Amino acid sequence: MLAYWKTNQRRLAPWVFLAPGMFMFAVYVIIPIFQSMWISFYDWDGLGEAVWIGTENYVELADDDAFYTSLYNNVIWLAMYLLAVPAGLLIAIFLNQTVWGIRVYKSLFFFPFVISQVVVGLMFAWFYAPNFGLFYKLTEIVFGTGTAVLADERFVTYGIIVAGLWPQIAYVMILYLTGLNNVAPDQVEAARLDGAKGWRMLWYVILPQLRPATFIAVVVTVIGALRSFDLVSIMTGGGPYGTSRVLSYYMYEQALSEYGYRMGYGAAIAVVLFGIMMIFISGFIWKMWRDETER
């Protein structure tokens, strides 16, 4: 035994170190994924007998308007949320200068990311609130009649996304700021000697060097958009009449909320959401794998 360890120590040691993490990952991530898939084939209220109904939950899902509303909103979230990447880059470049007190400005810009999403949601809910909200008053002055963003099915999802973008832009900004620290000064110098400036400098010299930061920014933003839940829950609860639901919130509603007793149906939604996320995650993993092996 000891001899075996001695001879294979180098091969085994990594696994020993990985074991606790892998164990946790298996128990809290991998196994629950398969459990969710398993539950999605049952009709179960979480208390009583679970009844095997095969793919019935998925059949119902395919004919569920609320599901398509959620899916559509998720697409809007994904598209709009990606605005955080260019916006974050813009602010990062703007803040990447040496002025007296720049650290204070940077931390002020980073501030929204530090406060809890729940607080962000509440603040924006008050901002939009009919009768007394700042935004409502503003629209009242400009258009004559106030617009209650969170009561209007046309604007509600966008209203929530704007609230989500605020901290997300700050997050992306920080990623780019650290990236900008690593931009090679000699290359910038060389480009400058060659007469590059402005957009050309940004596009051909700075941005290529920021590729790792861009990659991470896109990954966290895409995943952040798909798992958006807390803001929807705090600001509207999916309303008005379910028009601001997203998949993760719909899953929660069906399986775990006050009016939801359908574990199987909730699990089916979760599986679909997982499938959508897997498309992106596999893309990211594939890219990382490629980068690693090319090196």
Place this chain on the structure above:
Amino acid sequence: MVHSKTGALAAVAVLLLSGSAFAQTRTLTYNADYDPIPLAAMEALIADFEAANPDIDVVLNNFDHEGYKTAIRNFLTTDAPDLANWYAGNRMAPFVNAGQFIDVSDVWEANGLGDALGSAKASMTIDGKQWGVPYTYYQWGIYYNRDVYKQVGVEVPTTWDGFIENCAKFKEAGIDCLTTGTSALWPGAGIFDYINMRTNGYEFHMELTAGKVAWTDDRVKATFAQWAKLAEPGYITANHAAIDWQDAAALLVQGKAANYVMGNFAVGVFKEGGMTNDTLGFMVFPEITPGIPRAEEAPTDTIHIPAGAKNVDDAKKFLAFVASADAQTKWNTAVGQLPTNKNSTVPADDPFLVAGFETLSTAYALAQFFDRDAPAEMAKAGMEGFQEFMVKPERLPEILDRLEKVRGQVYK
């Protein structure tokens, strides 16, 4: 002694403590979801119970009201207390059907509760057995701002047509005739329940919530036609979908709205906002179809014994105590709600309680509230439909088709 702690850890600590300090006493754990005033009232009640039964120590674990609704599903299956708060009607059906609550018909039998709690008996009964004990309910109706009525110069209506006519005048004066705040959905259901019960009667309302009638039925459409008289001309507060019921209460207090279909628990909020018995009025929802017996909403709060209870004997003793006329008088007087025991009394100096007691005791029948009478999924879909209808009355056909589809899935 009474222990009131939030959180399971605290409860465990208290349990251990009381276990060693009172080796002779039996512990009765009670999970509840009281707000501060009801909590104080229940603690006083528990103190009385313990004084009468010195060998029982009641440990009250109080939860946050909203969090409790999720927590109960966990603790019933994992670490069941001896007593748990819940609601009557269809709301308790999932737990009863899953065998999570025990049958307490014997408590009803032994204490003559079938008579004393007669008005609430039907809503506590599933399969001919009683599954818990009600300790309070409250009336719903229309609360109105008397000053606004005076300002516009209209009389308090006695008929539905009169109510609608008033609305036109309120609208002219820039006042919302009927306010509500549906961001949490349920306040809208109160309006539906009343219009439906007044248009089609209690039996039809119960058949509808029990899934026996189609949502596309002409009688349902008749209900919505009455509702449209409020929704289409814009007599209901705009943007109600984005405001809480408390925000809508503020509109009534500020004189920006005239009427509010609400439960009696809102009186506290109105009064905090500065209204008094002179400016706040209460009226029974007016008759729509003449001759239909008057049914009312009276959501009932209840206490149950979970199947996993360890101390069932003492739990039953406690249920009998809570059901008694004296205990209910004491608790409900402190909280400002109505006792379910008909031998209890209500304080004569609270006009809203007196009116409520009068309203409910003369009612033909009592409904629990849409989200307690209908199963959870139907309730959710229904309340969303009501909210959408009030915003976009022209979408009624689509809304009813959708509700009918949900009905097909929920009641199998």
